[in-house]
Amino acid sequence: MSGLSSMITSGNGAGLIWIMIIIPVILAFLTLIIPKTAYIGRAIALLVGVIFNFIAAIAVFSTQEITMLLPWANFEMNLAFRIYNFSGFIVLAISVFALLIAIYSVAFMRNKNESGQVFFFYLLTVALANGAVLANNFVIMLFFWEALLVTLFGFLIINQKKNVKTAVKALVLSGTADLLLMLGIALTVYQAGTLSMDAIVDLPISGIGVAGYICLMLGAIGKAGSMPFHSWIPDAANDAPLPFMPLLPGSMEKLLGIYLLVRVSYNFYNLQPETGVSIAVMTIGAVTIILAVAMALIQKDMKRLLAYHAISQVGYMILGIGTALPVGLIGGLYHMINNALYKSCLFLTAGSIEHRTGTTDLRKIGGLAKVMPVTAVCFIIAALSIAGVPPFNGFFSKELIFDAALESGWIFYAAALLGAFMTAASFLKMGHAAFFGKENAPADAVKKESPPAMQLPMIILAAGCIIFGVCNFIPVKLIFQPMFADIVGSHNFAGWPHSATLVLISCIVLLIAVLNHIYGVKKTGQGLGAVDHIHYAPVLHSIYNGAEKRYFDPYEWLMIVVKIYAYISFGIDRAINWIYDVLLVKIVSFVSARLRMANNGSPARYMVWSFSGVAFIVVLFIALM
């Protein structure tokens, strides 16, 4: 109540922040109100929202630093926002992906009943993500960040009126991560004595700081979809409406999660190389890379395969950032934006195939390059990027991360290389199976290229993969290095990688992947079987079997623990209830039965009762006197 009118801002254009949050929310409700028959109205509302957001984001990115403080609730829970180069860049990146995927979705969702709900959650997600990135107060950040759970849950129940297991799984896993974030914020705020994010600088990671850092870090990587918070993503690939995968696990969640991880590790806390915490973070990254990509290798469905890559790639970013070296930080950020480009492009190509053939099951499709040339070319560019082939963008960012990993320990470098091998192998398999070989498609498939509105976003994203690779000075030297000038110093990581040896090793790994592919195709006679010799190798076979049966799914483990725990506590509860319902009743009836026996109606007995009572009182009085 106090001070509602006193808004403190510095710099111009604080209104931008409101535009980025409120306009999408208003348009979101508009899409919900517009009836199904007026699809064009829904589409316009969505497009207006994302275009407006894009323009505002450009304005945000090009302004100087702006801070805004609007006193709101007590205990320093102020509506505080801050635009500066890092948050401005993330907001811009989100708006670009939101715009491109929206154009694509408008074409894709036509004639689908759920379009209103999809667009509603789409715009809401954009607004909340903007708020989470721009917030300069921990509570406000958490407010927007956790509210994304609602849209996540909403997206996942739209298609699944009958089977909502994935939505529950996503909400439980992400909710756990967010609650850890809440705890981390509480511990951090306790140490720093303020909720204002820009006032928390370089806390030491020691004592309670270790707990604070780890909780914040887990919250951040949980949003990014790292292990152990990952297992809903492959399930969502099959169950969610199409725009969901490129928008959230494909790009936005990575941007948000890595944004927070970087801020936690380099702003709020001071992560030092070769400390236990740094090694822990790198280990999470390395494990995520290998396990997720190993699962991707054997998938037979395009979207599910890509979903595992969405998990695996975040491992590279965490590994790079976890090294706490300048090269790792820049590599991780660069990989974040590269991954968003090629991963959303890949999801869109899979959607393009689904649009025309009605399936993304690699066993049912094949040789589509002829009928869908644009989709095929975009896929190939994005696949080469994710596989780390020069001169596409993924190559350069991976090299930076390799560099950082090797400096931090050869085991991390080896893990990253193994991941690179499996990434390349799985994309050779998927590309081969979907676009080359014998032509194959379901009988009801429409054998032509997707409409231009779906082609355009794919082409732009694929072009982005090339530009950010060939002209890597744009993201590295012009954007990321100035943001972290105090950490990077005079280093320059743009241009061709410094170490020729590392590049050579990477190329050898790629070559091995190609040879492996040729061997596998020869052996089974089809592109889809290219990695069967790995899948069905003696020991791996049983491990893969277990993994496919979800024996290693942390969510399943959590649910087992929860179930056992629930039965134990239910037992405790019933035992306590037994005391009330049975034991007490028994005691009372036992005692009253005894008392009843004493009152048997005999006058003599009552006389004895009376006299002994009087005698007792008399004795008591005498004793007291």
Added chain:
Amino acid sequence: MEGQGIIFICIFVPLIGAFLLPIIGRFMPRLRNILALLFVLTAFISAAIALPQALSGTPILWQMELPLGFTMGFLADGLAVFMAMTSSLVASIIVFYSFGYIEHYPNQNEYYMMVVLFIGSMMGLVFSTNLLLIYLFWEISAVCCWRLIGFYRGKDIVLRADKAFLVTVGGALLMLIGFISIYVQTGTFNLLDMQGNAISNAAMVLILFGILSKSATLPLHTWLPDAGVAPSPVTSLLHAAVLVKIGVYVYARLFLVNFQLDAVWETAVPVIAGVSALVSAGAAMIETDIKRIIAYSTISQLGFIFLGLSCGTMVGAAGGLLYILMHSLAKGGLFLCAGIVEHSTHTKDINKMGGLAKCLPITAVAFACCAFSVMGIPPFGGFFAKFMVINGAATSASPWVSVIFIIGAVMTIIYLLRVFIKVFFGEITHPDIKEGSWEMVSSVSILAALSLLGGIFINLPSYVTTFIIESLGRW
């Protein structure tokens, strides 16, 4: 002092009005219903009128000297007015909902009388400045609760009503002994005369028995799930507006405002609350009766409130008060939604329900909003309350307690999702049921909307709760 009349209106309009309702109801049932709502609304409005003065720092006080050195009095300070407004607001919505829910059952005269008397005793309790007066209103509420739980009169139902009565009254008697020992120590029952006194641990234990039995905390909790046999508006009233909130209110009144506690309680009470929160959350995952699940959820959430109030930090205490408000709104909504579901499907077993979102869309959305608020997910109000409580616990003398509650919060998500999904999604079991009456549907919509607005406009309740906590001058 000016304005004492407003307290009397707030307390005695429902308290005395309740006895008029059965008489009027004999002739004009419709008028009785409207009057019942009016009496409760009067309490809300008069509490709201008292709010500015309560927040001005010079609260309204009325006191009377009685023979033998006793005094009695009413004080409308921030805490009392906040609690009175929360209770009477939710209670008004519940009474409105009852118009639709209860109209086909016998004994409506008694029903409305007991509900309004219940609210009246709550109003009396929150404004009392005298321990004996608190005890008196406390027991009136126990009688109302006993009659209302046994409303359907079945044999088993009456037994459960007896159980609720016996457990809460048993606790209250122990509390009374505690009050008397305070009297022996200080020579007065008047709270205002003993502010800032230290209190013996023995008295604390006795009083805690009363509070924990009323606020259904382990191991005195099992009557609360059993009380689910009552009509849904009654369970809603017990969980959200009146009964279980009496315990936490008295805790705040005695141990935040009045007495100094031994430091050991800053750890002991959070631990009791934590165990209670965890065990009941586990039980909620096994239960299959929708109302029992929500009841266990109340026990679990009461743990969070106790944690906030008892952890000894300012932000925690303010969060605990905020939690009382947000939990009342959301939990009231959940029970009223459960009432619509029960009314439509004639079952309480969640395994026999599924896909109800198709036939009960508004109820489903309202249930989701209230469930999200209880889970502490923004933009709903429960988020801020949960954050402040966790923040308070993490900065208290024993920060590890906050980990227990984070686990409790994860389990809250799991069990509330379980019931939401089972009831509203999956195979459609009841293809041709209809939404509840308009009174019922609008009541749950209002509560869901209030949960949302409470989150977005957090500044208003936060201002009040912070004022209350700051004016204590403890920190």
